[in-house]
Amino acid sequence: MSTIARHTPTTGQDVLAEESAAVPKSQAFRYVAAATRLSLGWIFAWAFLDKLLALGFATGRDPETGAVDTFGPAAWINEGSPTLGFLQFGTKGPLADFYQSFAGAAWANWLFMVALAGIGAALMLGICMRIATVSGVALMLMMWSAALWPENNPFMDDHLIYALVLVLLLLGKAGHTFGLGRAWESLHLVQRFPVLK
Structure with missing residues (x-):
């Protein structure tokens, strides 16, 4: 004999309660995951800032002399290309020709910089972790x-x-600890469009 299950409508609060049950209970795990999220977010945010302003870490440093030209011509704000160096000289292997074909292209520069800024901001704030994870994994x-x-x-x-760590942070709900993730996920818009979680 089979039984008929009745569908019980769920509210946003019910969904949040179910999902919070999936959050790891270990305080140590939550703190380490939050620290990892903030650290990885800073890596993306710093890469964006360094390429935007040529702060002399990966961008704006003369490889021969070591001299730093902060805010110099290598800065994206001064029409430097954040993708040209890596895609033209750092690519190798079977896909090198493909990547070199759009080295320095305006669309590649914009896409790369928006990705760095967006992923970095999302991780640092602990919001939009799904989009940040998918984007970050694709970029990596x-x-x-x-x-x-x-x-x-x-x-x-x-x-x-880094790609695996991004997935781990998403699954571990790292945005809930020392981040705005819990408050963000309670917003009506985010509940209506779960991709924004």
Whole structure:
């Protein structure tokens, strides 16, 4: 004999209660996940700022002399290209020609910089973790595939590790600790469009 299950409508609060049950209970895990989220967010945000302003870390430093030209011609605000150097000179392997074909293109520069800023801001704030994770994983996979094969390992490098960490942070609801994730997810708009979680 079978039973007929009745569908009980759920409210936004019911959904939040169910999802909060999935949040890891260990305080140590939550703190480490939050620190990891903030750290990884800072890596993306700093890459954006360095390329935007040529602050002399990856952008704006003369490789021969080591001199730093802050806010110089390498800065994106001064028409420098944030993608040209890596895509033209840092790519190798089977996809190098593909990536080199759009090195320095305006659309590639904009897409790259918007991704760095958006992923960095989302991670630092703990909001839009789904979009940040998908975008970050896509960016990391593209950067990994642009430099195949890694020098120190047959296939694994830091880009793949960052991609895995992004997924772990999403699944562990790292935006809820030391972030705005819990408040963000309670917004009506976010409940209506869960992709914004």
